[in-house]
Amino acid sequence: MRLVLNVILLLIAAVLAYLLYASIQEPIAFSNERKVREEAVKSRLIEIRKCQELFRDITGEFAHNFDTLRDVLTTGKFALIAVIGDPDDPNFTGKITYDTTYLPAIDSIKNLKLSASLDSLRYVPYGGGATFDIQSDVIDYQSTEVPVVEVGARRKVFMGYYADKRFARYDKKYDPEKPIKFGNMGTPNLSGNWE
Numbered sequence: 386m387r388l389v390l391n392v393i394l395l396l397i398a399a400v401l402a403y404l405l406y407a408s409i410q411e412p413i414a415f416s417n418e419r420k421v422r423e424e425a426v427k428s429r430l431i432e433i434r435k436c437q438e439l440f441r442d443i444t445g446e447f448a449h450n451f452d453t454l455r456d457v458l459t460t461g462k463f464a465l466i467a468v469i470g471d472p473d474d475p476n477f478t479g480k481i482t483y484d485t486t487y488l489p490a491i492d493s494i495k496n497l498k499l500s501a502s503l504d505s506l507r508y509v510p511y512g513g514g515a516t517f518d519i520q521s522d523v524i525d526y527q528s529t530e531v532p533v534v535e536v537g538a539r540r541k542v543f544m545g546y547y548a549d550k551r552f553a554r555y556d557k558k559y560d561p562e563k564p565i566k567f568g569n570m571g572t573p574n575l576s577g578n579w580e
Contacts, residue, residue: 412555415547419559422543425510426565427579432499433506433517433536434567434575439493447521447534451507458494458503462487511543520570531573537566 436458440448443461448454465488470481494503501508507516521534541548541561548561567577 415552415555418547419544419556422511422545423540423565423579426538426543427577428500429506429510430517430536430565430567430577432497432501434577435497436494436499436503436506437534437536437568438575439490441532443490446523446532448519449521450519451516455503455506458490461490463490463493509538509543511545512538515542518564518566522570524571526573533568533570533573534575535566535568535570537564537568537578539564 436454437447440454440457440461443457443463448457465486467484467486468481469484470479471477472481499506507519509515509517515538517536517538519534519536521532523530523532526533539562540559544561550561552561553559565577565579568575
């Protein structure tokens with residue numbers, strides 16, 4: 386009888402030790418995985434933001450989808466205008482001329498050294514094929530028409546196993562429904578909400 390009791394107590398102690406270990410390990414695993422996944426998404430969003438800025442330099446507004454973004458950055462051209470003469474100098478008496486040169490946008494894309502191709506830029510890292518949400522428009526802001534853009538993905542798209550609200554007990558700011566994004570559809574702002 387004593388042997389059976391000792392075995393039962395040993396099993397209970399082993400189960401309690403495992404539960405203690407698991408309760409300590411889960412928040413550490415969540416924190417590590419969250420950091421890795423969010424950093425990958427932020428890096429991709431920074432690349433998309435750079436591409437959107439190049440798109441705006443070519444067209445004057447932001448791309449409303451990834452196909453248009455890819456097409457313009459692959460085939461579009463930047464206009465470089467050289468001003469010969471000084472239009473701001475009141476003593477300048479010569480003729481002011483403008484010399485326009487066009488450079489392919491794809492060359493600028495190669496200089497960015499993107500981690501993903503223009504075709505796969507749309508996919509959320511760790512998202513299992515999910516794509517970033519993208520919106521753009523031209524709004525009236527302080528009596529001026531300005532282009533605006535917003536690109537992002539909700540945390541639940543890329544957090545996998547940790548896309549559950551129960552993990553908020555380890556970080557009060559964690560909400561799988563909130564997106565990581567840059568831009569704002571109400572103001573001309575390209576800042577990321579992580580910055």
